Amino acid sequence: MKFKNIAVGFAVGVTGGMLVSFLNAPKSGTELQQSLKNESGNFKSQMNQLKVEADEVKSSFLKTKHESQEVFNSLGDEIKTMINNFQADINPNIENIQGHIENVSNRGEEISKDVDNIINRKKR
Template sequence: MKLKNIGVGFAVGVTGGMLISFLNAPKSGKELQQSLKTGSNDLKSQMDQLKIEGEEIKNSFLKTKHESSEVFSTLGDEVKSMISNFQADINPNIERLQSNIENISNKADSAVSEMTGDSKKDEDSKE
């Protein structure tokens, strides 16, 4: 008997729940189906729009990558050109400085040799 009471209670509960949900539903079954179809169509159109925007972003990224590689290539050539121009401008100055250093070194050597030569003459004259 207890099982029968549990079965009857379950059936009454399910029936009551269904009745309450039907009476409190904001839309009828047809309206709910139409609303779900509209929602799914909206979701589908949004997903299509996201795919299109994703493709646009991908194409924009690839275009930027291609353009930046061209710019960096050109920039590298310009830097090489600037360095070679700088070296061409500075080489005469480097050569002139080396020549001046050699002249000063030669003068210093000759001054030292004159001083040592004069010292020997003084020593020879003292003897």
């Protein structure tokens, strides 16, 4: 019994709500349908435009990613080349300085021996 009462109340409420909404509608049924179709078409075109723009952004991002990878690869190669050139330029100078250091060290040893010889002569 209770379910029957609830079902009848629900049916009456839905019917009444529909009747009130039809009587208070600002447009007739055909006008409302046409309006909904137009809005649906506008919505579809906006969604298609949004999809096209999203594809353009994706394409632009992928292009930028590819170009930046190329730039970083070439930049890395250039840096390696610069380092190799720098090392090639500086190695002769390093060898030259090492040679001077050896000469100074040998000269210091000679002077030390000469001083020792002079001291030993004076002691005799």
